[in-house]
């Protein structure tokens with residue numbers, strides 16, 4: 001790489017000279033010869049220190065503006081309510097928070113980019129260079145030269161000399177990542193033990209999911225598969241879908257003599273057993289029941305559970321039996337829960353006692 005001040009000097013040796021050493025400059029006889037670079041024109045900042053100072057202040061102003069915009073982003077994120085709607089012409093009614101976040105983050109990034117470009121165009125080294133052709137594999141000397149050029153470039157950029165630019169740029173670059181950190185708030189509160197509990201508790205009636213009516217033992221006939229949810233859960237409830245998913249039950253009536261597991265028998269009512277409808281593999285809803293074998297099948301990956309034997313897994317990838325809900329009948333003859341599930345429902349990766 002070399003610097004040039006005149007057209008002749010601009011020509012690299014291998015391209016400027018033919019095999020006899022004669023320089024080929026474009027003319028009427030040889031219009032395809034290398035014309036070289038035009039004379040170099042110095043920038044105003046290179047010859048006028050006051051102009052250089054003006055550019056320096058402009059760059060510092062842009063970086064400072066970026067810092068203020070980032071602070072504005074954080075302030076907007078904390079201060080503006082999520083559900084506040086504002087009218088912005090010509091956008092119409094939009095979320096005030098989204099508008100403020102977009103504008104401030106956009107301004108912060110734009111100012112960093114504009115400051116860097118203005119700095120490079122007006123104050124960094126203005127030497128014109130020519131990239132000479134050479135073999136692709138770099139020689140050790142070339143690598144050493146690249147390193148030297150890099151150091152020279154760093155020195156010529158004035159990073160060490162122009163402290164105002166350096167400090168404001170570092171300030172802007174340091175503050176911008178904070179925008180990402182405050183967004184962590186949107187991950188929401190920790191679930192804590194909510195994943196371990198459902199809406200079932202002692203005395204909650206079992207309500208038929210199809211009819212929305214409380215179930216009596218007579219409603220559950222042999223051979224049928226009934227889905228139930230806790231009483232008092234309305235569709236407009238907040239988190240309705242989540243709560244349904246966790247609390248959904250499937251209810252089956254077996255002959256008490258067919259029940260092999262003692263705990264299952266103790267937790268049932270006259271052969272009626274209630275199990276979580278959520279597969280313990282990855283949480284699909286179970287929906288297929290085979291009356292003769294008392295097996296239920298998960299349609300997602302074919303895990304099969306034996307309802308006559310504690311809903312243990314007899315086939316498929318599920319790693320745990322379905323959780324059973326203890327049920328009984330209240331004074332009015334309706335099926336009710338006697339407690340919440342004794343273990344977490346759903347995928348088997350939850351800790352279980």
Ligand code: FES
Nearest residue numbers: 279281298301303
């Ligand atoms: S989710 Fe049921 S078997 Fe995979």
